Structures are given as C-alpha cells and as structure tokens.
Amino acid sequence: MKLEEIKALDKKYFMNTFGERTPVAFEKGEGMYLYTEEGEKYLDMFAGIAVNALGYAHPKFTAAVQAQAGKLLHTSSLYYIENQARLAEKICSISCADKVYFGNSGAEANEAAIKLAKIYFYKKGVEKYEVISLKSSFHGRTLATVAATGQEKYQKPYAPLIPGFKQVEINDFAALESAVTDKTCAILLEPVQGESGVHPVDEEYLKKVRALCDEKEIILIFDEIQTGIGRCGRMFCYETYGIEPDVFTLAKALGGGVPIGAVCAKDFVAQAFEPGDHGGTFGGNPLACAAGLAALSAIEEEKLIENAAKMGEYIEKALKESCVEKLGEIRRCGLMIGIDIPGRAKEVRQKLFEKHILVGAVGDVTLRVLPPLIISEKEADEFVNALKDIL
Numbered sequence: 001m002k003l004e005e006i007k008a009l010d011k012k013y014f015m016n017t018f019g020e021r022t023p024v025a026f027e028k029g030e031g032m033y034l035y036t037e038e039g040e041k042y043l044d045m046f047a048g049i050a051v052n053a054l055g056y057a058h059p060k061f062t063a064a065v066q067a068q069a070g071k072l073l074h075t076s077s078l079y080y081i082e083n084q085a086r087l088a089e090k091i092c093s094i095s096c097a098d099k100v101y102f103g104n105s106g107a108e109a110n111e112a113a114i115k116l117a118k119i120y121f122y123k124k125g126v127e128k129y130e131v132i133s134l135k136s137s138f139h140g141r142t143l144a145t146v147a148a149t150g151q152e153k154y155q156k157p158y159a160p161l162i163p164g165f166k167q168v169e170i171n172d173f174a175a176l177e178s179a180v181t182d183k184t185c186a187i188l189l190e191p192v193q194g195e196s197g198v199h200p201v202d203e204e205y206l207k208k209v210r211a212l213c214d215e216k217e218i219i220l221i222f223d224e225i226q227t228g229i230g231r232c233g234r235m236f237c238y239e240t241y242g243i244e245p246d247v248f249t250l251a252k253a254l255g256g257g258v259p260i261g262a263v264c265a266k267d268f269v270a271q272a273f274e275p276g277d278h279g280g281t282f283g284g285n286p287l288a289c290a291a292g293l294a295a296l297s298a299i300e301e302e303k304l305i306e307n308a309a310k311m312g313e314y315i316e317k318a319l320k321e322s323c324v325e326k327l328g329e330i331r332r333c334g335l336m337i338g339i340d341i342p343g344r345a346k347e348v349r350q351k352l353f354e355k356h357i358l359v360g361a362v363g364d365v366t367l368r369v370l371p372p373l374i375i376s377e378k379e380a381d382e383f384v385n386a387l388k389d390i391l
Contacts, residue, residue, distance in 0.1 A: 029056025053253035055372040064294035083289035097264035102284030106225035106251035107140025109261035117186035117219040120272040128185035138195035191237040197366035198338025229253035233309030233334030256295035260288040304373040337369040
C-alpha cells in the first residue's frame with residue numbers, strides 16, 4: 001500500500017491522537033536500518049523510542065518469537081506459564097528484585113507499582129497514600145500515571161486529577177523533603193528523565209532520597225521504563241548510582257519490540273499483592289515472555305550493555321570534536337543522549353529525516369538520540385557527519 005493510501009485510511013478511521021506524523025511508512029527493517037515499500041533506507045537513531053534495543057530482524061530474537069508464535073500465543077494467567085516463570089526468575093537473578101509482575105506496557109507497570117505501594121500500607125493498617133514525583137517527569141497516560149507525570153500539558157485535559165499526587169523540582173532535595181508528610185507512601189522518579197530531554201538525577205540527591213525513604217518508611221520506586229535493559233550502560237540504571245530502589249518498573253526494550261511491562265519489587269513490599277489484588281488478561285503471556293527471554297539473552301551474549309557504554313562515549317566525543325560550537329549542552333547516560341539546539345531542534349530533526357536519519361525532538365530545544373544497542377562506529381559516524389553537515 002502506498003503512503004498516501006495509508007495516510008488517507010489513518011485520517012478517516014484512526015483517532016487523531018498523533019496528528020500529522022512523520023511522512024513515512026516502513027515495510028521492514030534489518031540491523032540499524034528501516035526500509036519503505038519503495039526500498040528507501042533510513043538509519044534509525046531512535047529505536048522506536050528506546051524499544052528496539054536489538055535493532056531489526058535480529059536472527060536469534062526473530063527465531064525465538066517465530067518459534068513461540070508457532071506453538072502458543074496466549075492462555076491467560078489462570079494457568080501456569082513456563083516462559084512467565086522463567087522470565088521472572090531471570091529478572092530477579094540479575095537485579096535487586098525478589099518478585100516480578102508482568103503487564104503490557106510501561107504505563108501499566110507504573111500503575112501497578114503505585115497500587116503496590118498503596119496496598120502495602122493499607123494492609124499494615126497505616127493511612128499512607130500520597131505519591132511524590134518530579135516535575136518534567138513522564139510516567140504514562142493512564143489517569144494515575146498522568147497524575148504522577150509532572151507536565152501540565154498532559155494533565156490539564158483530565159482535571160480534576162486523581163488526588164494524592166504532587167510534584168517537586170528535580171534534584172531539589174529541600175523541596176522534596178518539604179513535600180513529604182505522614183501520608184506519603186511512595187517517591188516515584190526516573191533516574192534519567194527521558195521525555196523532557198535526557199536530564200539525569202544527581203547521584204548525591206538520590207542518596208539523600210534513599211536515606212529519606214528509609215527514615216520515613218516510604219517506598220522508593222524507580223521508573224526504568226526507558227533507562228532499563230542496557231540503555232544506560234548497565235542492565236539497570238540504578239546500578240550506575242549504586243542505589244537500590246524498593247520497586248522498579250520496566251517495559252520498552254524488555255520485549256525487543258513485543259509489548260511487555262514489568263513491575264519488579266523486593267519481597268517485603270511485593271508480598272502485599274495477594275490473590276485478587278491485581279491482575280490482567282494479557283500480561284506475561286507465552287509470546288511476550290519468550291520475547292523477553294530472547295532479548296535479555298541476546299543483550300548478555302552479545303555484550304550489548306558494554307557496547308551501549310562504549311558507543312555512547314564515542315558519539316559524545318565525536319559530537320564535541322566536530323560540531324560542539326554549534327550545539328548547546330550535551331547530556332548523556334550510556335546510549336541515552338540529549339543534544340540541545342535551542343530554537344532549531346525541530347528543524348534539525350526534519351533535516352536529518354530528509355537525509356534518511358531518524359531521531360526525536362523535545363519541543364524546539366533538544367534532539368533525543370536513542371539508537372539500538374547494536375550500533376557500531378559506522379552508523380554513529382553516519383549520524384554525526386550528517387548532523388555536522390546540517391549545522
């Protein structure tokens with residue numbers, strides 16, 4: 001089907017939540033590249049918003065998903081599921097979590113984490129229900145995660161919001177401490193704020209937050225939807241800070257492109273969920289968990305976490321050597337890169353698209369670069385040279 005035909009169907013039948021999209025439709029992908037039906041080739045430096053950690057048509061991952069699809073897609077969690085149990089075991093074996101629950105998306109995972117923190121204190125007979133998050137954060141689009149998200153543009157249309165949520169400035173510990181009350185049940189934050197332009201949380205700040213949570217008996221939740229599964233040069237971003245959360249959430253790269261989300265928790269809080277307290281029809285089905293197992297296996301076997309750290313440094317160095325005088329601040333955590341080009345970010349993104357390179361933009365200020373973890377120096381140079389030419 002031609003692009004104009006697809007656009008016409010989209011306009012007529014699909015709810016207008018995305019507006020005028022980038023004018024391209026992809027038919028297939030291979031490695032770091034996507035291809036249109038006409039055979040045009042695009043370098044993907046955005047990985048489906050940090051989802052496609054293995055790039056496209058990864059042989060072992062593709063084979064694992066195809067094999068599972070040929071056997072069993074779904075049974076529901078009324079029955080035991082081998083892949084679900086194995087993926088939960090795998091995540092716990094490589095993280096600080098003792099238990100895992102699977103959903104279908106990052107928003108679902110964050111929603112479950114919020115519910116878990118609330119029910120933990122409910123079952124202790126303690127009236128604690130408030131959740132503190134950070135301004136400029138993004139935690140999802142359900143009503144609860146919108147209330148937790150610290151951006152008015154996402155909240156305003158859905159007022160009045162679910163009560164019990166409040167936001168404070170990132171890295172301002174005095175503001176956070178002042179916001180805590182005897183009703184605070186959880187502090188929810190992203191170790192690196194992605195959607196607002198790649199803004200890391202300070203290590204010293206996080207250490208103080210961890211100590212505050214211990215002192216006040218508050219559940220510390222890390223939203224690792226975007227930062228987890230190797231993106232920041234470690235399997236989980238919390239490892240870069242040397243601080244363990246009580247609960248953390250995963251999605252995006254966990255399924256290698258197949259929808260899956262996970263809330264991962266230490267046992268003392270995980271035990272608050274008992275039969276009937278939470279659930280879902282599709283979460284943790286055989287296909288999604290097969291994808292998760294295959295993705296984690298490939299990331300470990302091919303040392304893609306190490307590659308993320310190395311290539312992130314390579315890209316940052318190349319940017320600073322070739323075009324830093326025309327850029328603002330460059331912020332990076334592994335292969336999660338924010339490049340400030342104030343007042344020109346959208347234009348530069350469009351120019352890169354015209355050169356068949358895909359990136360994201362935050363307003364008209366920041367380019368977001370989130371390439372697949374398989375990226376090599378060749379593709380990194382292709383991106384940096386194109387950006388240099390445009391600037």
